[in-house]
Amino acid sequence: MLGFDLHLKPNTYFMNLTDRDRRHLWHPYTQEKIAPPPIGIVRGRGVWLYTEDGQKILDAISSWWVNIHGHAHPFLNQALARQANELEHTMFAGFTHKPAVELAEKLVAILPKGLTRVFYSDNGSTAVEVALKMVYQFWQNRGEQRKTFVALEHAYHGDTFGAMSASDKSAFTKPFVPLLFDILRAGNIENTDQIFQENSKQIAAVILEPMLQGAGGMIVREKQFLLDIRKLCNQYNVLLIADEVLTGFGRTGKMFACQHAEISPDIICLSKALTAGYLPLGATVATEEIYEAFLSDDRMKTFFHGHSFTANPLSCAVASASLELFERENCLEKVAFINRKFNERLPQLSNLDCVSDVRIIGAVGAVEIVSDDGYFADIGQTLYQEFLSRNILLRPLGNVLYFMPPYVIQEKEIDWVLDEITEVLENINRRFSRK
Ligand SMILES: *Cc1c(COP(=O)(O)O)cnc(C)c1O
8 A cells, every 4th residue: 555545636636737736836937926827738739739728829939949840749759659668768877878879979960060079968057067067177187277167248058056157147046146156257259358368377168158148138149259259269278168058959040059150169058959849858069179188097087977867768869850850841941931031020110119129030039128117127927918818928038028939830820920929019019108
């Protein structure tokens, strides 16, 4: 006997998911006291999510930026089921398996040149932690005292401690500031140059989100900046970490955002769309030079890092299948199509008084709304609710509304979402102009 009742209590049977959720769950980035109740999702197909109440919602932000081929894709489902029948998981220290090997081979073949050593972990934050620890120990293994990281203003690299340290200060990190390690914060290239000059022998690496700073507000960067940073890193013998957790796998119009500037970082961090939004998986891919600094008869030079689910076979199998689908379905062309639609329709929104900026890159279209301390400070929440009532999931970052759909979205669906965005913003603008 288990000593507890596995069967649902009779009253539970009649409760909906939302109410059962409210009794025991705690949600990410959610003020549970004032947030509206979570919506029960029972099914996903393509760009659509289906609620337990029978509502059909278009997933216009790719379920927090992870989905690219749509929900419950038959080809990915099949790859997952096949792998589950073969091997669901095994530890990765001392063992290996086909899904991990195949995925590494495929990644190395498409990544910027020189990135050849794949270290798996669980998510975007761990991919960043691994990169930071790898770099920090790399210099020690080489006998150099380079212990400082440079990161950018508006950066976001994840929610674990190293990743939070690298991220710019925000409401997300505020309670933890005393626990974070010091970072040299750069805004532009002149500023970075100066930081390099003043700390040339202490800097271990620069970490940045190439071309697009996501959570910092969908800020699009010039490719010249990336080129200049690569040059500075070469000049000062500093490593470059590209956090492509968001930008990887076509999101900015190239397979990897570094390819806009045709540069190779020394380390790249991948997650999110790596598994097409199916399962958690992170990959930190380094150069042979970095890998070789850990090869030694001295066991203390080992990279002592790993997670229980490192290289999970189910995650790796789906990631491999996603890359196959990516090529077969010409995903980069789909992204180019989405980009053209965004460029046709979004820039004209700048004519509205309530819109302060429009930014577009690849399959990301962002509209920044003028915000003040009054009513419009809550504009993000207002927009979220308004779009949900129109059957669209758009969840603004503060006052930045962005459209980032799975690549499988159809033209008529893009048009419909753009029509709705236009109408909602025109309504807001009427109220805004009257103030
Ligand atoms: C989302 C994100 C992360 C963190 O990934 P998680 O899987 O949420 O931990 C790190 N870096 C960037 C650029 C991201 O967008």
